Amino acid sequence: MRYDVYRDHVQKLDQAGDLVPDLPPSFVKLLGKSSILNMRASFHAGLTPQHRRIRSKVMRALAPAQVLQHRGGMQQVSRRLLEDLASASQSGSAPFEPIAKSFAMSISARLIVGEELSGEFLPEMESCFADILAGVLSPPVDLGRFSTFGRAMQARRKLLPLVKKMMAHPAVSRTALGELLLAGEEGEPLTLEEIVDTVVTLLLAGQTTTKDALVQLLVDLHKHPEEVQLIRAESEQDFGSIEQDSHTLRVIKESLRLTPPVSAFRRACPDRAVSLGEAGVVPAGCSMAPLLKDLDDRSWNPARWATLPLDHLLVFGGNQPHSCVGRHLALLELQIFVRELCGTYSFNVLEAEAQSMMGLKCWKDGLPVCLERL
Template sequence: MDTTTGRPASAGARPGATSRSGSSPASGSAPDLADPGFWQLPAPARAAAFAELRRRPTPLYVGDRAGGRGYHALVRHADVVEASRTPAVFRSAPGVTTPEPPRWVRALFGDSMVNLDDPRHAQLRRVISRAFTPRLLSGAEDDIRRVATRLVDVVERDRPEDFVTAVAAELPFQVICNLMGIPERPRRAILDQVNHASEHTGVARPLRSRLRVPGRGLAALARMQLMVAAIGRRRRSAPADDLITALVTADVDGRRLTGRELGAFFSLLLVAGVETTRNALAHGLHLLTAHPDQRALLLDDLDGRLGGAVDEMVRHATPIIQFRRTLAVDHELGGPGGPLLRAGEKAVLFFGSANRDETVFADPDAFDIMRTPNPHLGFGGGGPHYCLGAHLARQEMKVLFRELFTRLPGLRSVGGPDLVPSNFDNRVRSLRFTF
């Protein structure tokens, strides 16, 4: 589905058209997923290209396999799940982004959890999971309601024009800062650093025909990590009832987060938690506007259907488009006799394509809030790297949409979202709205 127009993803695609600038591939030919021009195509053309890739008997290899450059494009639901749940074969290190973070960056800023494998990943995840106590999570749910109520108060009073800056970005940012215990004073500066650090993630460089490395805003990242590391040092001597205190004082098998690990986790939580939820909320509002029948279904039973609606928004929009893995050993995909992926080669997991797999989802391009089952991979394909914040993101979306549509039932987007052409995330720069 094209979330800009509300048309099915097959509409508007032109079979037979092809060019070096990323135009739709001819039937049976392969699109160049490494070409920034491909990611600037209209959503229907890209969806049609991925549908063609899913029909191929083996995964497309993008790049020069003989020269050791490139990757296997995993576009089917089953293949993405297999790669996600077989971490001994599909390794996250040295990095899941494209290209991988340089060694000096990892040495300076620390390794993000998404780029780690066991046993280090398991150790960090145990510390962080133990810090998310029932009491902390219960307080977070109460806080989500308070933040959502305050944001809708502002919308009613000030009638802002951009849903992204006024609502969709503000909710997850404030909730995460409250959860972590970040003081009010540095929050605006931190949000500026988040936006600067992530603004070019997966976006084509204006003067070069290749994609930017996620995290190019290294100075912004450094400032953000220094801020939270300083707060962590203060919490060790003066504990508070917040997540930073829990992370720096936790003792799990003699392990707690160091200042650098805390900074790396905070950066991941902000960039991943804020950006992905922001984009899912913005796409969700526009999808409900573009599909009045689904909106009517939702408003007819808001409490009963909101959970299903949120999952369908996440499936349909798929905030994170792709992650990369490195083969640790030779592996036959799908079992004996399957395509052979060799040790050292790369595989890219295309979550957006997996979420439109015709063998898993009936009428996959339709936006259907009653879809059941809905085994989408919007939070990952399972396994050790399944999103830690999935529950929090779902709660944020459910609480906000409940507050919005209870108090402002006429809320709707105006025109389509202003999308950032990216190969990494399905990013919305702005979305006009009214009520």
């Protein structure tokens, strides 16, 4: 359904906790029952205490001030990966998708376990997550190592001892994982099960959004080269705040508006039918999928973000209880990477042909590009 139909007829039910997430069975199983994406949610205190407790701790761990502390590390990772890409493309071209994937995974790991621990645990986390991601949209048939979903479940079980090791490390107190271990106004520290489910959720959300958004952003910059010079002029600017107005941020928001990495979220109302006004009625228990893509204006115009309100960026879920807790992290990652790219390199996308693999968007030959240092 269009987002305005959701806003006018369904959003109040979502905010009241009457709707439940409606995700594929394999997705639900791999995220875990304590994932905030699998729980009924509500803006009203007392109705969904576990969801509110976990979500509030995650939001504290990913608050703007916490995320900004990692901008130096993000810049270092960006520079290293872009240098690797430039070197690899000297023979003609190199795929950009693996670079975007490595960037998203490295930053997610740094936020969760910190820079000190990410070097020690990152290879194993990447290995586990690759199997988990492959199983997310596969048939939920667990045949151990003989099925994609079975291998994903095995990888998920490997995360339990890995998280225990990270929790026992003294450096964890300065990480997002450390925030989850603290008691506070939101309640007791998260249990081990809640922490594992939250780690899987953060890795999955960070990978499937930032990676796809970064690749699409490169394609959009290739289509609109006039934006590169304007971003290049801002490449040395620091960040007073993550959502401080800049041309870089306007371009990112315009790319997300036109091609959101997650184009819809699925809900169901198990107890009763939902009226959509003139659009009809959704029977009880049936899926509803509010679209996050702007269907009214498909023109490219970053200048619109000089006046549009922040909550117009529906890619992060709009005003509903499952709005993206990683909003600030994603926006900072994208700004840092694209400024480093435009400020240091000239680039050319050789072929931009979107494809689909297991229902997930990908690009032919990994989106071949050529980079040259300015």
